[in-house]
Amino acid sequence: MKNYHACNCHIIPPFVVDELKKSGVNISTQTKTISREFRARRAEQISLRNSQPFLLAPPTKNSDRFVYDSKATQHQRLLLVRKEGGVASTDQVVNKVYENAGAVRDYYKKAFNYLSVDNHGADLILNVHFGQEYANAFWDGDQMTFGDGDGQVFINLANALDVTAHELTHGVVQYTAGLNYQGQSGALNEHYADVFGSVIKQVAKNQTAATADWLIGDEIMGPALQGQALRSMKAPGTAYNNSLMGKDPQPDHMNTIYKGSADNGGVHINSGIPNKVFFLVATAIQTDKAALLWFETLKTLKPTTSFKSFKTAMLKLAKKLAKAGSVPATTEATVKQSFEAVGL
Numbered sequence: 132m133k134n135y136h137a138c139n140c141h142i143i144p145p146f147v148v149d150e151l152k153k154s155g156v157n158i159s160t161q162t163k164t165i166s167r168e169f170r171a172r173r174a175e176q177i178s179l180r181n182s183q184p185f186l187l188a189p190p191t192k193n194s195d196r197f198v199y200d201s202k203a204t205q206h207q208r209l210l211l212v213r214k215e216g217g218v219a220s221t222d223q224v225v226n227k228v229y230e231n232a233g234a235v236r237d238y239y240k241k242a243f244n245y246l247s248v249d250n251h252g253a254d255l256i257l258n259v260h261f262g263q264e265y266a267n268a269f270w271d272g273d274q275m276t277f278g279d280g281d282g283q284v285f286i287n288l289a290n291a292l293d294v295t296a297h298e299l300t301h302g303v304v305q306y307t308a309g310l311n312y313q314g315q316s317g318a319l320n321e322h323y324a325d326v327f328g329s330v331i332k333q334v335a336k337n338q339t340a341a342t343a344d345w346l347i348g349d350e351i352m353g354p355a356l357q358g359q360a361l362r363s364m365k366a367p368g369t370a371y372n373n374s375l376m377g378k379d380p381q382p383d384h385m386n387t388i389y390k391g392s393a394d395n396g397g398v399h400i401n402s403g404i405p406n407k408v409f410f411l412v413a414t415a416i417q418t419d420k421a422a423l424l425w426f427e428t429l430k431t432l433k434p435t436t437s438f439k440s441f442k443t444a445m446l447k448l449a450k451k452l453a454k455a456g457s458v459p460a461t462t463e464a465t466v467k468q469s470f471e472a473v474g475l
């Protein structure tokens with residue numbers, strides 16, 4: 132059995148929520164109240180799984196999608212509105228999240244023969260219309276939940292493929308490396324969610340490393356934040372700079388790594404450093420090859436992996452995959468140079 136370190140991972144980081152509140156935006160995220168409730172239930176589920184591994188489904192099971200409508204309440208799995216193979220809904224948000232989750236599931240199967248978030252074909256539970264104008268989306272250890280946004284600052288969070296791919300990848304990380312959601316291992320957890328958020332968006336849009344925008348969350352920005360994004364993997368620290376959100380705090384080099392305690396020790400901040408590494412490697416060897424290297428490395432990481440040990444693990448995998456002909460022979464050197472470029 133692997134570790135099951137689940138995070139309560141929200142796409143809109145706490146420091147952005149704080150800035151918006153300071154700017155007078157009455158944004159509903161209500162994370163404090165709900166996170167306690169989720170944490171308690173999740174801890175229960177995780178200890179159950181760890182003590183009774185036979186409860187896990189056999190690997191041959193199909194991963195089915197279930198979309199629930201929270202009907203503007205904070206209840207999950209409230210009203211089932213679409214299930215695998217069922218008829219489309221008249222609600223386009225329901226259909227969109229159904230399609231997006233399918234694209235993520237199909238990507239992991241096609242690219243890595245990895246089945247759903249747990250490689251055991253877990254069903255994908257998706258809750259939409261959560262809360263009132265709730266401006267966030269999150270993975271809480273066993274399901275995804277999306278708010279509608281306020282329509283001005285953020286539009287419906289279920290619309291964007293990179294958001295769904297980011298959040299479901301938190302599930303994949305939970306069942307593979309189980310990276311602790313704190314400090315550098317937490318930043319790596321966020322990093323992986325951004326990597327596959329961007330990779331799956333590139334696949335869906337038929338883009339390459341050269342033509343992709345490398346932005347995360349640009350499609351959930353409302354009219355008040357047109358042209359901004361939550362993060363840029365290509366140029367961390369430049370995704371946004373406006374009177375509502377303040378300035379993107381992501382570093383792109385170890386020289387400017389965040390050392391404070393906010394945001395679980397900067398999990399959404401310091402992810403900029405490995406994000407830049409992925410951008411550099413994908414640009415050199417193509418996104419699909421870089422994605423393979425990142426995924427194979429993920430399976431070897433530990434819950435406490437630091438940036439330095441991440442580099443060591445990846446160099447090992449680069450050598451191994453190059454030997455097998457799965458990535459270009461130059462990959463190990465490219466990885467080394469790319470980590471060096473961010474001071475690692």
Ligand SMILES: [Zn+2]
Nearest residue numbers: 140141321324
């Ligand atoms: Zn995240």
